[in-house]
Amino acid sequence: MSSRTxxxxxxxxxxIFAVAVLTMPIWLAPVGAGYPDLLQKFAIYGLFAxxxxxxxxxxxxxxxxxxxxxxxxxxTAVWSFKLxxxxxxxxxxxxIVASGIFALAIGYVSLRRSGIYFSILTLxxxxxxxxxxxxxxxxxxxxxxxxxxxxxxxRLFDGNGSADGPLIANIFGYEMTGWGGFYFCAxxxxxxxxxxxxxxxxxxxxxxxxxxxxxxxxxxxxxxxxPYTLAAFVISGMYAGLAGALLCITDPLAGAERMQxxxxxxxxxxxILGGAGTLLGPIFxxxxxxxxxxxxxxxxxxxxxxxxxxxxxxxxGPVVAVSSLFVGEGWHLTLGALFMLIVxxxxxxxxxGVARIGxxxxxxxTKAEPNRSTAPAE
Amino acid sequence: MDVIILQLLNGLDKGxxxxxxxxxxxxxFGTLGVVNFAHGALFMLGAxxxxxxxxILSLELITTDPDKTTAWGTPLEIRTPYVExxxxxxxxxxxxxxxxxxxxxxxxxxxxxxxxxxxxxxxHFYNRPHADQxxxxxxxxxxxxxxxxxxxxANPIPQTAPETVRGAADIGAALGFDPGVIVYPYWRMVYxxxxxxxxxxVFAFLQFTTFGMVVRAGMADRHTVGLxxxxxxxxxxxxxxxxxxxxxxxxxxxxxxxxxxxHMGMDFLVLSFVVxxxxxMGSLPGxxxxxxxxxxxxxxxxxxxxxxxxxxIDQIIIYLVAVVIxxxxxxxxxxxxxxxxx
Numbered sequence: 083m084s085s086r087t088x089x090x091x092x093x094x095x096x097x098i099f100a101v102a103v104l105t106m107p108i109w110l111a112p113v114g115a116g117y118p119d120l121l122q123k124f125a126i127y128g129l130f131a132x133x134x135x136x137x138x139x140x141x142x143x144x145x146x147x148x149x150x151x152x153x154x155x156x157x158t159a160v161w162s163f164k165l166x167x168x169x170x171x172x173x174x175x176x177x178i179v180a181s182g183i184f185a186l187a188i189g190y191v192s193l194r195r196s197g198i199y200f201s202i203l204t205l206x207x208x209x210x211x212x213x214x215x216x217x218x219x220x221x222x223x224x225x226x227x228x229x230x231x232x233x234x235x236x237r238l239f240d241g242n243g244s245a246d247g248p249l250i251a252n253i254f255g256y257e258m259t260g261w262g263g264f265y266f267c268a269x270x271x272x273x274x275x276x277x278x279x280x281x282x283x284x285x286x287x288x289x290x291x292x293x294x295x296x297x298x299x300x301x302x303x304x305x306x307x308x309p310y311t312l313a314a315f316v317i318s319g320m321y322a323g324l325a326g327a328l329l330c331i332t333d334p335l336a337g338a339e340r341m342q343x344x345x346x347x348x349x350x351x352x353x354i355l356g357g358a359g360t361l362l363g364p365i366f367x368x369x370x371x372x373x374x375x376x377x378x379x380x381x382x383x384x385x386x387x388x389x390x391x392x393x394x395x396x397x398x399g400p401v402v403a404v405s406s407l408f409v410g411e412g413w414h415l416t417l418g419a420l421f422m423l424i425v426x427x428x429x430x431x432x433x434x435g436v437a438r439i440g441x442x443x444x445x446x447x448t449k450a451e452p453n454r455s456t457a458p459a460e
Numbered sequence: 461m462d463v464i465i466l467q468l469l470n471g472l473d474k475g476x477x478x479x480x481x482x483x484x485x486x487x488x489f490g491t492l493g494v495v496n497f498a499h500g501a502l503f504m505l506g507a508x509x510x511x512x513x514x515x516i517l518s519l520e521l522i523t524t525d526p527d528k529t530t531a532w533g534t535p536l537e538i539r540t541p542y543v544e545x546x547x548x549x550x551x552x553x554x555x556x557x558x559x560x561x562x563x564x565x566x567x568x569x570x571x572x573x574x575x576x577x578x579x580x581x582x583x584h585f586y587n588r589p590h591a592d593q594x595x596x597x598x599x600x601x602x603x604x605x606x607x608x609x610x611x612x613x614a615n616p617i618p619q620t621a622p623e624t625v626r627g628a629a630d631i632g633a634a635l636g637f638d639p640g641v642i643v644y645p646y647w648r649m650v651y652x653x654x655x656x657x658x659x660x661x662v663f664a665f666l667q668f669t670t671f672g673m674v675v676r677a678g679m680a681d682r683h684t685v686g687l688x689x690x691x692x693x694x695x696x697x698x699x700x701x702x703x704x705x706x707x708x709x710x711x712x713x714x715x716x717x718x719x720x721x722x723h724m725g726m727d728f729l730v731l732s733f734v735v736x737x738x739x740x741m742g743s744l745p746g747x748x749x750x751x752x753x754x755x756x757x758x759x760x761x762x763x764x765x766x767x768x769x770x771x772x773i774d775q776i777i778i779y780l781v782a783v784v785i786x787x788x789x790x791x792x793x794x795x796x797x798x799x800x801x802x
Contacts, residue, residue, distance in 0.1 A: 144591045191787065198495055198590050199786055202737050206779035209730060218772030343730060347598060354595060412610050418602030425596040426584070 092283065096276060099362070103268050107261070113373075118264045120376050124369040125267035126328045129274045131352040131364030133321020136281060137314050138350070139359035142294035146201045146346050147188070147208030151181040151319040153215065153341035155326025157222065160229045160336045163251065167239035168231070170251045170258055170266065170331040174324055181323020182316055189315035193308060196297075208343055215338040228337035251331045263332040270328060271365075274321060279361055281317070290314050322349075351417070355424055357431030366432055371417070378416055381409035462632055462641045467759045469631070473648040473717065475755020476655030477503075480710035481732040482739060482747035483662060484703035490679045490742040491699045494582055495590050497597040499707055500729025501604040505573060506566050506708025507720035508608055511617050513562035517555050521545045557622045559716055566712045567705055574704025578697045601725065609722040616719035621647040647716050654713050658706060659748055665702075666744075675699055679742070734782040740795025750793055754778050 102109075106124070110116050115124075134148055155177035162173035192203040215223040223229055231237075251258040258266055281287045289310045292300045297307050330336055339345070348371070356367025386402045386409065393401060408416045428435050481503055488496045520539045543551035554561055581600065585593050620626070625646035632642030666672035678685045678692045686692050711720070718724065735754055739746030760766065762774035773780075785792060 142591070144594065191783065195786060195790065198594070198741075199737065199790075201594065202733055203783060203786055205730060206734060206782050210776040210779045213775035214772055217775050344726070350595065407610055412606055414602060415606035415610070418599045418606060421599035422581075422596055422603065425592055425599060426581075429588075429592060 087283065092279060096279060099275065100272050103272060104265075106268070107264070114377065115373055118260045120372065121264045122267050122328075122332050123372045123376075124365075125264065125271040126325050126332075127349075127352060127368035127372055128365035129267075129271045129328065130322055130325035130349055131356070131368040132271075132274055132278050132361075133318040133325070134349045135318075135353050135358060135360075135364040136278060136290075136321070137318040138353055139364070140282075140287060140290035140294060141311050141314050143193070143196065143311060143315070144201050144350070145192075145204040145315070145318075146343060146350070147204030147206075148318070148322050148349050149341045149343065149345035150188070150208040150211040151185055151322035152326040152329070152345065153211065153336070153338065154181045154184045155323030156330045156336035156340055157215075157229060157326075158323070159327035159330040160231060160334060161222075163231045163237070163330070163334055164235040165238060167237045168251045168334075169239065170327075173251070173331060174270070174327045177323045177327030178320045181326070182320045184323075185316045185319025186312070189312050189319070193311050193315060205343055205346070208341060208346055212338055212341040212343070215341060223336070223338060225338070228335050231334045251334060258331050259333075267328050267332065270324065274324065275361070275365070282361060286310070286313070351421055353431075354429075355421070355431055357433030360431070360433040363431050363433040370432075374416065375413060378409045378413040379411070382406075462637045463763065463765075465631075465635070466642045466644075467763055468756060469642070469644050469648075471756030471759035472752065473651045473655075473755075474758065475752035476652050477710050477714050477728065477751075478732055478735045478755050479748045479751025480655050480658060481707055481728055482735040482751045483659060483744060484706045485732055485736050486739070486742060486744055486747040487662075487699055487703040487706075489736070490744070491675060491682075491696045492578075492582065492586065493682075494585060495593045495597070496582070497594050497729065498577070498601040498604065499597075499703075499732065500725030500727070501601040502570065502573065502704050502707040502725070503711040503714075503728055504605060504608065504720065504722065504725030506570060506711025507715050507724065508612060508711075509566040509569050509708060510559050510562040510619055510712045510715045511612065511720060513565045514558045514619060517541060517543050517558055559619055559621060559712065563709060563712055566708045570705040570708030571701045573708075574701035575697060577704070578700040582700065583693075583697075601729070605722045605725060612722065614722060616721040618719040619715040621650075621716035625650055651713050651717065655710065658709055662702070662706060663744070671695065671698075731778060734778055738782050738785045738792055740792025743792065743794040746792055746794030754781065757781060 103125070106121055107116050107118075110121070115121065130148075130152060134145070137143055137145055137148075158177040158180040159170075159173040162176045166172050188204065188207045192200055192207065195203060216225055257263075281290075289300075289305070289307075292305075293307045293311055300307050326336075326340065329340070349368075352367040352371050353364045354367070355370060356365065357363030386406055387398070390398050390401050390405075406412075408419075424431060430437075481499060484502070485496060485499050488494055488499070518541050521542050523538050523540070525536045525538055541551065541555060543554055545551070547554070577600070581596065582593075585596060628643045628645045629649065630639050630642070631644050633639040635642070666676055674685065674690055674692070675695055678690075678695065682692060711725075714720075731754075732751075735750045736747055738754065739748070739750030757777055758774065761777040767774060
């Protein structure tokens with residue numbers, strides 16, 4: 083793939099991607115995903131997974147604690163709303179800065195080890211942050227209830243007397259809920275994607291790939307891998323922080339459960355499902371998981387009966403009974419099973435699957451062509 | 461002094477659970493070289509063996525007594541569990557001792573689960589990267605716990621200890637302190653003894669049997685043992701099953717202490733991994749020592765006196781210790797040289 087990249091191709095690719103993202107409300111409407119709340123989630127988690135992919139996909143370091151940065155970003159954003167006013171731009175910037183500093187501290191310590199030790203160190207740090215957010219840091223995080231913007235907060239720049247309506251983030255009067263929120267998130271996602279694309283193509287990105295391929299050899303060449311991996315860690319932490327801020331921009335509430343390690347597991351899942359190390363994969367994975375989460379958890383036995391009504395009665399009962407395990411409350415079962423299947427059969431994720439199918443077609447056509455050209459000779 | 465003894469005791473039973481899970485994790489890691497994120501789920505499965513055993517036993521035979529009526533005028537219902545109705549006193553005894561007796565159910569069930577898991581899934585991941593192993597077992601853990609959730613529901617199901625060990629012992633009085641200062645539930649004592657027994661059994665098995673000798677040799681150098689004409693894979697399958705049984709038994713006996721619910725495995729898993737890492741990857745004595753050590757540390761950190769100085773320390777102490785150990789002693793407390801060093 084990399085041999086066929088050129089700046090022009092990249093810009094074309096980005097333009098197509100941008101059009102696709104911005105027209106999501108239109109072309110996703112037929113599959114029942116054309117409403118803003120879900121599309122916001124697509125964009126936000128797509129951004130989160132894109133950032134995670136810069137670390138995991140390029141350097142191969144599997145972090146199990148990325149949700150901590152998401153949480154830090156969320157809390158920072160809400161504090162920015164509380165102190166500075168409901169403008170999303172400073173909230174996002176502050177969230178990036180705060181999560182970047184946090185990631186720098188954690189990354190500096192964790193990156194001393196690699197492999198499973200790195201996973202466990204990040205996991206330990208994330209669990210520490212989660213536990214502290216729940217207990218001792220309650221003055222900052224508001225513990226179990228979650229941090230909210232209150233009417234009595236100072237909100238320096240938009241004054242606290244003026245707002246009568248609901249407290250919603252807005253930029254120049256555009257409220258960040260519904261479609262406004264989606265387009266804000268989509269534009270942020272596009273910026274994030276563009277930066278990720280640049281990183282993938284840059285010498286820095288090649289260094290990160292070198293870290294994944296062979297650290298020893300990299301050291302022998304006289305390069306120190308540590309600064310590169312640390313930079314990747316901080317960048318992906320910043321992406322996570324930004325995603326956390328976006329979660330709060332569309333819905334100004336931050337809770338500690340966002341930092342739990344299952345949340346870290348989810349982003350790993352998204353990245354793997356889509357295809358680690360590819361640009362589009364993590365975004366696909368995030369959208370797919372959020373889509374299924376939304377659609378599957380809304381199913382109940384009634385809808386299942388409608389879906390399988392074409393089956394004869396004696397089959398319909400058992401089929402509904404079995405499939406009802408996988409939907410509604412049990413949608414996590416689907417997620418776990420899907421995850422296992424992907425890791426077992428398609429470690430490269432969806433993107434590898436697409437590439438395999440593509441290769442299949444190509445092989446068919448290349449096989450066909452020589453045949454045609456040799457045919458006259460005989 | 462009395463406070464210290466009390467916290468020491470409190471830490472020991474939790475440490476016992478950590479040690480048992482970490483022992484199984486280390487066995488699997490040391491032999492198969494697989495990082496098993498589904499080990500917490502095995503602990504949970506064990507706990508639910510006890511739950512389902514108890515559920516089966518307490519299926520009730522409902523008869524009505526025509527002579528007596530309830531306050532509402534309907535005939536009084538007499539509920540007797542089938543086992544009591546058919547087996548009399550013995551049935552009553554079994555019901556009372558349902559938690560320890562369910563070990564008899566848990567051992568074959570966990571052996572089977574471990575065997576199927578290893579042959580069906582883990583086997584194919586020997587040569588895949590550690591990241592893949594972590595991910596696939598993580599997925600398996602989600603699947604297992606969701607299956608349990610759909611069968612038993614999301615709420616914790618409390619189990620009772622047998623009547624004779626239901627109370628608490630006044631250990632302080634026996635040691636010469638004022639009575640009532642150091643009170644320790646009998647069941648936790650039983651758990652401590654039980655975990656010591658299981659640990660001793662595993663070590664004895666590895667140390668004094670030919671099978672154990674081969675397994676130890678395989679842990680040291682799997683390739684050479686294979687070259688000597690020993691079918692090491694089959695032995696390792698059995699080791700995996702044993703590790704599953706150890707985790708399952710830890711779960712069975714833990715049910716009276718902590719009512720089992722479907723995500724208890726995940727909670728223990730994270731901690732047990734920390735325990736394994738602190739003890740040293742691939743070191744069995746290290747896993748046991750670190751399990752008890754961290755259990756005790758955790759209970760000391762939750763003392764009010766310590767929390768007053770360092771608020772919130774009880775929440776993070778284990779992770780903090782893990783971070784410090786990993787950075788200062790990369791191999792863990794008793795880790796062997798050359799095992800997962802990078």
